Amino acid sequence: MKVLVMGAGVVGVTTAWYLAKAGHEVTVLERGDQAALETSFANAGQLSYGYSAPWAAPGIPLKAFKWLFQQHAPLLFRPDGSLFQLQWLWKMLANCNALSFAANKERMVRISEYSREMLKQLQAEENIDFEGRQKGILQIFRTDKEMANAQADLHIFQQWNTPVEWLTSAEECLRYEPALAHMASKLAGALYLPQDATGDCYLFTTKLAEKCADLGVKFLYKHAITTIQDEKCQIKGVVANGEWFTADHYVCALGSFSRPMLKKLGMNIPVYPVKGYSLTIPIADENLAPQSTVIDEAHKVAVTRFDQRIRVGGMAELSGYRIKLNPKRQATLSMVVNELFPHCCHQDDAVFWSGLRPMTPDGTPIIGASRFTNLSLNTGHGTLGWTMALGSGRILADLISGVKPEVDSQDLSLTRYI
Numbered sequence: 001m002k003v004l005v006m007g008a009g010v011v012g013v014t015t016a017w018y019l020a021k022a023g024h025e026v027t028v029l030e031r032g033d034q035a036a037l038e039t040s041f042a043n044a045g046q047l048s049y050g051y052s053a054p055w056a057a058p059g060i061p062l063k064a065f066k067w068l069f070q071q072h073a074p075l076l077f078r079p080d081g082s083l084f085q086l087q088w089l090w091k092m093l094a095n096c097n098a099l100s101f102a103a104n105k106e107r108m109v110r111i112s113e114y115s116r117e118m119l120k121q122l123q124a125e126e127n128i129d130f131e132g133r134q135k136g137i138l139q140i141f142r143t144d145k146e147m148a149n150a151q152a153d154l155h156i157f158q159q160w161n162t163p164v165e166w167l168t169s170a171e172e173c174l175r176y177e178p179a180l181a182h183m184a185s186k187l188a189g190a191l192y193l194p195q196d197a198t199g200d201c202y203l204f205t206t207k208l209a210e211k212c213a214d215l216g217v218k219f220l221y222k223h224a225i226t227t228i229q230d231e232k233c234q235i236k237g238v239v240a241n242g243e244w245f246t247a248d249h250y251v252c253a254l255g256s257f258s259r260p261m262l263k264k265l266g267m268n269i270p271v272y273p274v275k276g277y278s279l280t281i282p283i284a285d286e287n288l289a290p291q292s293t294v295i296d297e298a299h300k301v302a303v304t305r306f307d308q309r310i311r312v313g314g315m316a317e318l319s320g321y322r323i324k325l326n327p328k329r330q331a332t333l334s335m336v337v338n339e340l341f342p343h344c345c346h347q348d349d350a351v352f353w354s355g356l357r358p359m360t361p362d363g364t365p366i367i368g369a370s371r372f373t374n375l376s377l378n379t380g381h382g383t384l385g386w387t388m389a390l391g392s393g394r395i396l397a398d399l400i401s402g403v404k405p406e407v408d409s410q411d412l413s414l415t416r417y418i
Contacts, residue, residue: 004247006225008035010205011378011385012253014393020215022401029240031224036205039255042278042353044313045304046293047197048387050162052112054104054363056095072332074300080320088272091361107364109160114407115391128207131306132199135292138176139191146297147188165192179288179341198293198304201386230265235375249400250375256356258379271380273321273356277329278313281345288344301336310345312337325354357382367392368413
């Protein structure tokens with residue numbers, strides 16, 4: 001079967017990989033010069049399998065209100081002038097209850113754990129070097145209140161059999177991240193997730209795209225999609241870069257831009273662009289740098305170690321599709337890395353970046369069929385696109401191939417919003 005994948009971010013490329021492995025003839029359309037130049041380019045670098053959880057949780061509305069008045073707040077809301085922004089926020093708030101959180105968390109963990117297994121299999125076969133580290137993720141707390149809030153959620157990890165260590169002293173934290181020794185007096189404790197990992201999403205995606213090409217996948221870069229033509233309940237073709245493309249089946253993996261593209265077909269998918277920021281900085285002293293990922297709960301910022309670089313990522317701005325860099329966000333990221341790992345890196349050489357995360361109101365990506373018989377969706381992964389990509393790609397490839405996925409996928413499609 002001829003399959004056309006729209007988008008060459010990490011989700012589009014992993015989908016193309018599994019479709020090609022299933023024997024399909026795959027073409028990928030991408031508006032950029034190569035794969036992974038947008039949201040997949042400089043994300044925080046975490047493979048947060050055990051840490052997968054929806055933003056929509058009990059207590060979040062009150063926290064979000066307080067954040068609006070903080071100088072280094074992790075959340076910023078700016079009206080974008082659209083009714084959709086308000087509708088999306090309302091739907092998200094409607095998910096901020098214990099029952100919805102449990103259902104959404106289960107779906108996200110299901111995809112993430114499956115994605116972990118898929119990465120393990122892929123690495124056994126292909127051994128892609130993406131500066132990955134299997135050293136877990138440490139979430140640090142500076143106050144007893146932060147500790148108490150986290151302890152209240154420990155049952156969630158237990159419920160999904162996620163290995164986690166509850167660290168109640170600075171000494172225990174330093175076992176995993178010795179470079180935090182200078183701020184031992186400021187550490188109340190931490191959560192350590194030993195099975196989570198790290199790695200450069202951009203490196204992974206571009207190298208997997210090369211392996212896709214070896215399988216016969218055709219990548220057409222600098223091909224911005226302008227039109228998707230439909231007839232009755234089928235997609236007839238796609239116009240990109242002035243060319244007409246047809247296939248037996250189509251996949252939309254356009255991230256935050258899935259919504260405006262699909263709106264042309266009369267589809268109103270609840271995917272909003274949540275802007276995030278990162279700094280990528282060369283390491284100056286390895287002994288002063290983190291070993292893996294450290295999440296600072298106070299600022300909701302993650303500091304991740306690659307080979308000779310660190311990636312500092314975080315923030316959430318609800319401001320539409322504006323990609324402009326905000327120097328105040330850079331100041332916050334710099335402040336956090338200087339507090340946690342002073343003198344570990346060359347701050348003057350930092351590369352400041354922002355990207356748009358495609359977020360659904362319930363946190364779960366949209367994976368599966370649409371009302372068009374030959375159009376499938378793989379979008380809405382939010383901050384966990386890197387974490388969920390392989391599992392999502394395999395699930396969708398199986399569905400398109402008429403194979404029952406190895407994990408339950410019935411509640412992952414757009415139908416859960418109907």
